[in-house]
Amino acid sequence: MDFYEQNIYKRLQRFVPEHAVDLAFSLWKEHPFRFVVSKARATKLGDFRKKPSDDLAIITVNENLNPYAFLITYVHEVAHHRVYTVHKNSVLPHGNEWKLAFQKIMLPFQTSQIFPAEVLKALNSYMRNPKAASLSDIKLAQALQKQDNFAHPHEVSLMELEGDKFKLENKVFQKLENRRTRIKCVELKSGKNYLVHKMAMVIPFNE
Known part of the structure; x- marks a missing residue:
């Protein structure tokens, strides 16, 4: 790895579950983008941006998410990147193209090695028909909330x-x-x- 790749890898090591790091890094490696870990934001957990004048797209994820919510948000935004690469802005942001991309990319992560049993069960159910806001699914949100109690004890x-x-x-x-x-x-x-x-x-x- 060169220095920049090492930086991306170490950033993922810090924020996603241990057994998801290599797979998460491979998503970046296949189609590179600027990866920004953002301070907590009131209005969003992550986002994808690409201007025609920019060489690379930008994906941001909030730093205060627990590793499982961080990973789901990261993959959610990577799916936007993949759809944009093929379709640009000619399809709906969370239309069928995004749903299929999200399902395909997330599937290898849906294992008990990466997610706790309760989170995995809720995630599997949600991924059958993913919505625009991943954490709007109440069962998935509640399962991830329990993990927040460990990751952010004062929050x-x-x-x-x-x-x-x-x-x-x-x-x-x-x-x-x-x-x-x-x-x-x-x-x-x-x-x-x-x-x-x-x-x-x-x-x-x-x-």
Whole structure:
């Protein structure tokens, strides 16, 4: 490996389950992209971006996800990359092309070596017909939430926050109303509203 490849490999070693590292790296190796581990974001867990003027696409995944949620999000975005490589912007972002790509790419990861039994069972069910927001599947979200309790002992998912105020990205928010996969929140200092993913890891805030 050259220095850049080693950097990608070490980044995956840090964030995905041990037995998934080589396979996750091979996805990058087959079709390279800029891989960015992002700070926790209120509005998304990861994303895929490609501008015609850019040499490489960019895939980002939030750093505060547990290894299993990180891996699922990573593969989700890699599927977008593969679809874009073939179809550009001529198909729906989460249409049949993406679903088939996501299912194909995720299948080798769906083993008991990589995922705990409860997560694997929920993941197998979800992957039969994956939706745009992986963690909108309640059984999968709950199974992954249990793993968050080990990975982030001082944090909880927004979905399970008992109070209505929390800290994220060093800002204090207050929950306003539930949406399908997100929760409308207000950032108290600025008064700006945000749609925060229900599975975002937050720190409970008590005045």
